[in-house]
Amino acid sequence: MMNHSKTKLFMPGNFEEMTSTVKYLEKKGEKFQFIAGGSDVVPRMKDSKKNQGHMVSLKFLKKTSSITIKEDEIHLGSFLSLDQIASDSALKEACPIIGKVASMVGSPQIRNQATLGGNILVDNRCVFFNQSVFNKDFHHNCFKDGGSQCILVKGAKANDAISCRARSVSDLTPALLVLDAKLVVKSIRGERTISAREFFKEDGIAKNNLETDEVLISVIIPRLHKSVHYKKLTVRKTLDFPSLGVALAKNEQGFEVAVCGIFSMPMYFNFVFAGGKSLSSSMEESIKNVTSAAPVFKQDFFPPKYRKEMLGVYIKELFER
Amino acid sequence: MVGKAAGNWRFKDKVLNDLVEVVTLNINSVSYSRAVSSLMTLSHFIREECDLTGTKIGCDRGECGCCSVLVDGKPILACLVLAKFVQDAEITTIEGISVDGQLTPIQESMVENGAIQCGFCTPSMVLNATHLLNTHKAPSKNQIKKCVSGTICRCTGYTKIEKAIEKVVEGRE
Ligand SMILES: Cc1cc2nc3c(=O)[nH]c(=O)nc-3n(C[C@H](O)[C@H](O)[C@H](O)COP(=O)(O)OP(=O)(O)OC[C@H]3O[C@@H](n4cnc5c(N)ncnc54)[C@H](O)[C@@H]3O)c2cc1C
Ligand code: SF4
Ligand code: FES
Ligand code: FES
Numbered sequence: 001m002m003n004h005s006k007t008k009l010f011m012p013g014n015f016e017e018m019t020s021t022v023k024y025l026e027k028k029g030e031k032f033q034f035i036a037g038g039s040d041v042v043p044r045m046k047d048s049k050k051n052q053g054h055m056v057s058l059k060f061l062k063k064t065s066s067i068t069i070k071e072d073e074i075h076l077g078s079f080l081s082l083d084q085i086a087s088d089s090a091l092k093e094a095c096p097i098i099g100k101v102a103s104m105v106g107s108p109q110i111r112n113q114a115t116l117g118g119n120i121l122v123d124n125r126c127v128f129f130n131q132s133v134f135n136k137d138f139h140h141n142c143f144k145d146g147g148s149q150c151i152l153v154k155g156a157k158a159n160d161a162i163s164c165r166a167r168s169v170s171d172l173t174p175a176l177l178v179l180d181a182k183l184v185v186k187s188i189r190g191e192r193t194i195s196a197r198e199f200f201k202e203d204g205i206a207k208n209n210l211e212t213d214e215v216l217i218s219v220i221i222p223r224l225h226k227s228v229h230y231k232k233l234t235v236r237k238t239l240d241f242p243s244l245g246v247a248l249a250k251n252e253q254g255f256e257v258a259v260c261g262i263f264s265m266p267m268y269f270n271f272v273f274a275g276g277k278s279l280s281s282s283m284e285e286s287i288k289n290v291t292s293a294a295p296v297f298k299q300d301f302f303p304p305k306y307r308k309e310m311l312g313v314y315i316k317e318l319f320e321r
Numbered sequence: 322m323v324g325k326a327a328g329n330w331r332f333k334d335k336v337l338n339d340l341v342e343v344v345t346l347n348i349n350s351v352s353y354s355r356a357v358s359s360l361m362t363l364s365h366f367i368r369e370e371c372d373l374t375g376t377k378i379g380c381d382r383g384e385c386g387c388c389s390v391l392v393d394g395k396p397i398l399a400c401l402v403l404a405k406f407v408q409d410a411e412i413t414t415i416e417g418i419s420v421d422g423q424l425t426p427i428q429e430s431m432v433e434n435g436a437i438q439c440g441f442c443t444p445s446m447v448l449n450a451t452h453l454l455n456t457h458k459a460p461s462k463n464q465i466k467k468c469v470s471g472t473i474c475r476c477t478g479y480t481k482i483e484k485a486i487e488k489v490v491e492g493r494e
Binding site for chain 2: 006007008009011035037038039042043045046047055057059083106107108109110112113237238239
């Protein structure tokens with residue numbers, strides 16, 4: 001029988017209440033995690049063999065989460081729902097790709113509850129972790145479930161630089177990387193701003209540079225007037241996480257591209273084409289750089305070879321748009 | 322290591338180990354106060370604590386859409402929301418949409434157009450369509466398709482459900 005300590009949902013009414021809740025839990029040595037829309041945390045709580053600890057609600061952020069469009073930047077509150085982002089006409093005008101990608105996440109019901117912050121921080125996924133506890137009883141617990149092995153990568157060690165290869169699946173992240181977005185995070189120690197390009201880690205458990213008590217408050221997108229395109233590989237048009245997601249912006253010297261769904265972190269690349277080379281050979285070289293950036297594992301409906309191939313196909317297609 | 326019971330029952334064991342709290346929800350304009358697990362989901366609260374079994378639980382993981390309910394007028398998935406999280410909201414389940422026991426236009430249209438077979442997805446389809454029809458005077462075919470896209474129907478093939486929504490829109494013109 002699983003041993004789950006007594007866990008609770010805390011509903012702080014403001015930032016101060018949240019920090020005092022977190023301080024109390026830390027002092028008691030209790031595990032906790034934040035919950036925003038819950039569309040990622042709640043299924044994880046049901047499917048995880050490891051006790052996920054207490055939940056601390058971030059609903060108090062709802063009051064202050066808004067869309068502000070300035071001359072040089074766009075500020076998005078982290079508690080905005082994906083539906084709010086997808087249906088905002090001023091945002092559509094100022095930066096169309098964000099709403100477009102938000103409308104591709106999950107299903108209409110999920111987009112009504114899922115938040116921007118939760119999407120950027122959504123957990124990495126792996127076939128051996130994201131399944132029911134009942135199914136998981138038929139194999140050993142992996143690192144992500146508090147066990148002592150990785151089922152996907154045989155021989156991986158807990159203290160390896162990358163112990164878990166669960167895929168990064170946030171649909172919005174590639175577009176935010178290409179747009180050079182900044183993330184504003186806040187804790188009892190104060191506020192800091194991190195570039196999205198320096199935020200993620202290649203490990204499917206560690207995932208990013210956020211401290212456990214830090215809350216993502218808002219996202220700042222510079223208005224660079226880049227034309228960014230996004231394409232997502234899925235079996236169905238709704239409800240599916242990206243088996244591959246590619247965001248691309250073309251410029252005079254080459255192109256910027258970011259991908260999700262295939263590696264254990266969202267990857268960003270900026271390719272400047274060397275003079276004297278043909279466009280097609282520059283493209284081939286860039287695509288090779290992206291597909292060989294990290295290993296691709298058999299942990300999705302589509303086989304790794306196919307996803308790598310499609311990565312090249314999508315890059316070419318988006319470049320030619 | 323081999324489990325004896327299915328995943329959902331294991332989850333039930335798990336929630337029973339969580340701290341118990343009194344949660345008060347406003348469902349279909351009725352206030353329900355119940356002592357439940359702090360981490361109980363809205364779908365279990367509605368079905369097991371309030372006996373409102375019109376809301377279905379299919380996958381319990383956000384994938385089938387059958388547990389849709391309206392929270393402050395918008396459809397969300399009750400299996401992905403903790404009951405305590407929505408204490409300040411107005412929740413509407415399928416039991417709460419009819420007025421004076423009369424079927425609403427979309428419910429009638431679903432019956433007339435053969436949009437119901439086994440009926441498992443029907444409460445969710447009706448609530449999602451209700452939200453669409455409340456927010457759009459004349460939704461496009463594409464918007465209707467999007468509206469049904471978040472709920473899996475294994476029986477009808479969706480076309481009759483889409484037709485039922487279209488007929489309500491036609492009736493408005
Ligand atoms: C059936 C299904 C399909 C899905 N399809 C997709 C898809 O296609 N693409 C996709 O990208 N996602 C998908 N998701 C995952 C998820 O719904 C979205 O990523 C969503 O945006 C998560 O937001 P949330 O507010 O619900 O997150 P939550 O579940 O509340 O939180 C997610 C994580 O972020 C942390 N967190 C949330 N907000 C903050 C914050 N402000 N500060 C600090 N930490 C925070 C939480 O602690 C948690 O670890 C799907 C989920 C389901 C169930
Ligand atoms: S990559 Fe390995 S450790 Fe990570 S979730 Fe999959 S099986 Fe578990
Ligand atoms: S039971 Fe909630 S989506 Fe399937
Ligand atoms: S009528 Fe049977 S699932 Fe839709």
